[in-house]
């Protein structure tokens with residue numbers, strides 16, 4: 495946003511500075527058929543303790559990703575301000591229309607909140623929402639933790655997930671926070687660059703920021719929600735905002751994803767995979783078969799893996815169309831390798 499950009503209609507109504515637990519909202523006027531003077535209301539919870547930094551923790555930017563929503567709803571009730579050094583701003587459901595519909599994007603305008611930042615003051619409702627979060631919440635943050643999962647169409651090896659910014663100091667802090675999250679895997683997407691996400695908007699402002707990809711498939715497991723909860727606690731301890739009895743580093747496996755790690759469908763069909771999530775694979779190995787259900791007389795198309803690596807993400811629906819990502823890989827990497835890309 496430039497200095498001349500005018501502010502959008504979003505407003506923030508929550509206590510920010512008083513110690514304690516405060517429930518409020520970020521809202522945007524939204525007149526629609528069911529509510530002439532309606533609002534899009536995004537719950538915002540502030541838990542403020544003693545002196546310390548501010549962590550902004552967000553979830554539900556995609557409505558069909560649930561681990562973060564549950565972990566932050568729990569944290570909103572259970573984080574103890576008396577034990578906290580600093581302030582946690584919790585946004586458990588950042589895109590309520592998408593969450594209510596159980597969809598990735600908003601059913602109101604089709605907006606993908608993870609592709610809208612820094613938002614538009616005079617844009618669609620989802621763009622106004624991005625503008626509001628960017629203008630009203632992000633400047634308060636010293637660090638951002640944005641929870642995502644695979645959603646309805648993808649299933650991930652649960653991981654801390656992010657991209658490292660060009661600034662070496664910020665990149666190093668980002669990788670440290672990702673590692674501290676304590677997921678079994680820490681995955682750095684080296685290319686293609688993502689833009690217009692909340693994480694990229696935060697990094698552009700010099701705020702250390704990371705995301706997660708916690709399983710997926712449109713549901714949750716006890717393990718995936720527990721990891722979201724533990725990861726939040728680990729990040730708070732890492733930032734010096736919570737004291738923890740055990741401050742041992744949680745082991746995590748560092749992996750990098752490059753542009754050659756994606757297998758896309760060459761056309762419409764039913765994808766039968768030959769490899770499993772978490773499997774170590776070789777370039778050229780059979781990835782699976784693409785069946786044409788309308789042409790039983792035709793042999794399936796054999797698809798091959800594009801690179802060596804570990805299968806870290808798979809498409810959940812077997813039904814696919816041209817260019818859908820069927821799976822993607824990642825390669826083991828050292829911190830120095832990831833920081834030097």
Ligand SMILES: [Zn+2]
Nearest residue numbers: 556559642643
């Ligand atoms: Zn997401």
